[in-house]
Amino acid sequence: MALDHVTFSLNGGEIFGLLGPNGAGKTTLMRILVGILGPDEGQIRIASGERKRLKERIGYLPEERGLYPKMKVGEFLQYCARMKGVPKPSLPEMIRRGLERVGLAGQEEKKIGELSKGNQQRVQLLITLIHQPDILILDEPFAGLDPIGADKMRDILTEEAQRGATVIISTHRMEDAERLCRSIALIHRGKLIRWGVLDEIKKSEGRNQLIVEYSGDAEMAGTAPGILSVKKDGSILYLEIEDDSFIPGILRDLSAKTDLYGVRKAEQTLHDIFVHLVENEENKR
Amino acid sequence: MTFRFRNIALVAGREIRTIVVTKGFLLMLFLPLLMLVLALSLMPLAEKVMTRSVKERTTPVRVLVYTPDPGIVEAWNASFSGQKLPNGKRVFELTPMQDENAGEQESVAKGMENVRTRQWDAFAVIHGDIAQDGNCELHTPRGFDMAFSFDLRRGLQDAVRQERLKKEGLDPSRIGYLTRGIEWNEFEVTEAPAAEGTDTPKRKKDFNTLFAPAMVCLMMMFFLTLTTSQRLLRGVVEEKTSRVVEILLSSLSPTELLAGKVLGFYVVGLIQFACWVGIGAIALQSKHIDLSGFIPPMYFLQFLIFLTTGYLFFASVFAAIGAIVGDETESHQLQGIITLPIIIPMMFNFVFITQPNWWVVRLVSYIPFITPAAMSMRLIAAPIPWWEILSIALTTVVFAVLGILAAARIFRVGILMTGKRPALKELWKWCFHRDVEAVMEN
Numbered sequence: 145m146a147l148d149h150v151t152f153s154l155n156g157g158e159i160f161g162l163l164g165p166n167g168a169g170k171t172t173l174m175r176i177l178v179g180i181l182g183p184d185e186g187q188i189r190i191a192s193g194e195r196k197r198l199k200e201r202i203g204y205l206p207e208e209r210g211l212y213p214k215m216k217v218g219e220f221l222q223y224c225a226r227m228k229g230v231p232k233p234s235l236p237e238m239i240r241r242g243l244e245r246v247g248l249a250g251q252e253e254k255k256i257g258e259l260s261k262g263n264q265q266r267v268q269l270l271i272t273l274i275h276q277p278d279i280l281i282l283d284e285p286f287a288g289l290d291p292i293g294a295d296k297m298r299d300i301l302t303e304e305a306q307r308g309a310t311v312i313i314s315t316h317r318m319e320d321a322e323r324l325c326r327s328i329a330l331i332h333r334g335k336l337i338r339w340g341v342l343d344e345i346k347k348s349e350g351r352n353q354l355i356v357e358y359s360g361d362a363e364m365a366g367t368a369p370g371i372l373s374v375k376k377d378g379s380i381l382y383l384e385i386e387d388d389s390f391i392p393g394i395l396r397d398l399s400a401k402t403d404l405y406g407v408r409k410a411e412q413t414l415h416d417i418f419v420h421l422v423e424n425e426e427n428k429r
Numbered sequence: 430m431t432f433r434f435r436n437i438a439l440v441a442g443r444e445i446r447t448i449v450v451t452k453g454f455l456l457m458l459f460l461p462l463l464m465l466v467l468a469l470s471l472m473p474l475a476e477k478v479m480t481r482s483v484k485e486r487t488t489p490v491r492v493l494v495y496t497p498d499p500g501i502v503e504a505w506n507a508s509f510s511g512q513k514l515p516n517g518k519r520v521f522e523l524t525p526m527q528d529e530n531a532g533e534q535e536s537v538a539k540g541m542e543n544v545r546t547r548q549w550d551a552f553a554v555i556h557g558d559i560a561q562d563g564n565c566e567l568h569t570p571r572g573f574d575m576a577f578s579f580d581l582r583r584g585l586q587d588a589v590r591q592e593r594l595k596k597e598g599l600d601p602s603r604i605g606y607l608t609r610g611i612e613w614n615e616f617e618v619t620e621a622p623a624a625e626g627t628d629t630p631k632r633k634k635d636f637n638t639l640f641a642p643a644m645v646c647l648m649m650m651f652f653l654t655l656t657t658s659q660r661l662l663r664g665v666v667e668e669k670t671s672r673v674v675e676i677l678l679s680s681l682s683p684t685e686l687l688a689g690k691v692l693g694f695y696v697v698g699l700i701q702f703a704c705w706v707g708i709g710a711i712a713l714q715s716k717h718i719d720l721s722g723f724i725p726p727m728y729f730l731q732f733l734i735f736l737t738t739g740y741l742f743f744a745s746v747f748a749a750i751g752a753i754v755g756d757e758t759e760s761h762q763l764q765g766i767i768t769l770p771i772i773i774p775m776m777f778n779f780v781f782i783t784q785p786n787w788w789v790v791r792l793v794s795y796i797p798f799i800t801p802a803a804m805s806m807r808l809i810a811a812p813i814p815w816w817e818i819l820s821i822a823l824t825t826v827v828f829a830v831l832g833i834l835a836a837a838r839i840f841r842v843g844i845l846m847t848g849k850r851p852a853l854k855e856l857w858k859w860c861f862h863r864d865v866e867a868v869m870e871n
Contacts, residue, residue, distance in 0.1 A: 175675075178678075178679045179679075179682075180675065180678045180679060197433070199679060199680055199681070199682075200680075202679065204675075204676070204679035206672065206675040206676065206679070208672040208675065209672060209676070210668075210671040210672030210673035210674070210675070210676065211671075211673055211676075212447075212671075212673060213671075214447075215447075223439065223443055224676065224680065226435075226439055227436055227439055227677075227680035227681055228680055268676070271676060
């Protein structure tokens with residue numbers, strides 16, 4: 145089963161990150177959201193603003209992207225926009241502005257196959273945006289982009305969210321998800337492990353870790369009250385602690401036995417939370 | 430399942446533009462004309478090639494003949510009396526071997542040596558009485574023109590025939606006159622009543638006038654349904670392998686995409702059909718041939734009905750194949766299996782033409798794979814009642830619609846699949862798979 149009882153909700157005007165290891169079911173979920181695949185059971189409920197067909201309200205950038213290489217850029221954009229219900233008279237202006245926005249101004253008459261790979265990706269992004277969709281679904285939007293392209297992508301996604309669109313992205317790049325997403329859902333083996341506002345997840349899932357640089361005998365750390373686990377890496381100790389109230393006592397005991405050179409609380413990144421949650425799930429199996 | 434005809438029209442329009450405005454399509458369009466022109470220009474060339482041997486020759490073909498009856502050589506020579514080289518000399522010069530003291534074995538060896546050393550162009554040995562149970566052997570050097578061999582054989586046959594008749598005391602020219610063929614003209618009286626003061630309408634009917642148009646129509650039906658369906662399959666496979674299909678399916682339903690493609694390729698096929706008919710009509714007009722003498726006027730409408738239903742059926746099957754295969758190479762294997770039931774009825778074309786109303790022929794005409802081929806021939810060969818035409822057409826339409834619905838379901842699941850080709854059981858399951866659709870709320 146590709147997906148098993150995945151339930152979450154999200155708001156308009158926010159960027160939502162769909163995270164999970166390879167084969168977790170992210171692409172399947174996105175295809176179901178877009179309407180390319182159908183679930184065996186369940187519902188997708190969308191607050192309707194306009195009476196439009198769902199597919200016309202969605203802009204979708206698949207992970208494996210394809211274009212018609214022999215078609216002209218303008219012709220292909222017109223074709224896709226018309227399928228999304230954009231009226232014919234407004235098309236030339238929309239295409240002109242869209243091409244300007246993605247940095248391809250004046251390329252309407254070029255054949256797609258003549259464009260560089262990077263520029264072909266820009267055309268694909270524009271297909272996703274051209275009809276100003278209410279919902280944007282982008283599968284690995286940063287894949288294959290150079291740093292400048294990635295910056296441009298981040299800017300565009302933020303602009304779209306500010307416009308009021310709901311943006312759903314799937315990515316392996318945790319730093320991008322952390323920078324862009326207000327909320328996330330973590331999927332593993334077709335099941336939803338966590339979903340919610342990123343800050344809240346970080347708060348609830350983030351482990352309380354103390355990093356201590358020392359020299360001497362730190363054997364006592366394993367038995368001190370308030371310490372849940374100890375990991376030693378040369379002269380650095382990673383102590384997982386119950387809560388901050390135990391820190392003074394732990395440091396007192398450590399300094400009695402060792403020389404302490406530095407102490408700091410670990411910053412929990414989304415990457416850490418992701419790895420931790422996936423490992424937990426794997427251990428449960 | 431919801432349709433937007435706008436989307437179907439958009440897909441169809443793109444397919445038409447993509448195919449029609451290509452050099453390959455123009456070539457296909459005018460291919461029959463090119464072939465016709467080529468055939469017409471090759472005919473004089475072929476004639477030239479056939480007569481080249483005689484035209485380029487300045488000396489007669491010298492043939493030495495060993496025979497117990499020198500009289501036959503004279504008759505053989507006489508059979509070529511009408512044939513001359515451009516310089517007025519005879520084409521063949523047959524000379525009997527004159528060495529009465531030598532035995533057969535020695536003479537034959539000598540004759541063969543003469544051919545080997547090219548002193549003679551050929552050496553013929555007649556054993557026994559050629560008019561009774563004898564035989565003739567022709568010995569030629571390497572590279573001897575085959576056209577001369579044929580002429581020599583025909584000449585000897587004529588000579589022997591004449592000799593036999595003379596022996597019986599019969600005049601060969603009189604025999605030829607008395608055994609000549611008769612003139613036979615067959616006409617089919619058409620069902621349309623004659624206008625006042627005119628003859629009953631009729632059209633010429635014989636195996637050639639029946640067989641030739643039927644074969645042309647059969648080939649046209651076969652070519653149009655099969656090549657158009659194959660083109661559709663290639664299009665589906667290309668979109669699948671290039672992954673552009675996922676972008677399309679984010680805007681269209683698979684049924685819209687499939688319907689648009691089927692419609693687009695159908696229009697392309699019709700353009701091709703119209704051009705061929707136009708080219709054919711012009712060609713016949715230029716030769717002052719009345720097409721209605723060979724094909725009933727209503728035939729074109731009936732042909733179009735079966736072209737449409739046949740195409741829809743094959744298109745749905747081919748589109749489903751396109752959706753489940755991984756690449757074009759893989760599709761060729763399945764295409765072969767599907768094409769076989771189309772080719773088999775073509776092999777039995779003479780049955781459909783000569784026995785158009787036999788109950789077996791009428792029955793198999795209802796099988797969708799056979800319908801287009803069968804009907805394209807039957808309709809030319811004999812009048813088929815309208816109820817039968819309509820019921821066969823309706824059966825094909827039902828199968829075509831079922832085929833398209835099943836293909837759309839298979840297309841939906843298969844088009845994004847990669848890896849192992851689904852088994853028949855899986856395909857069956859896909860045909861009945863029901864999806865849950867999104868709900869929009871206010």
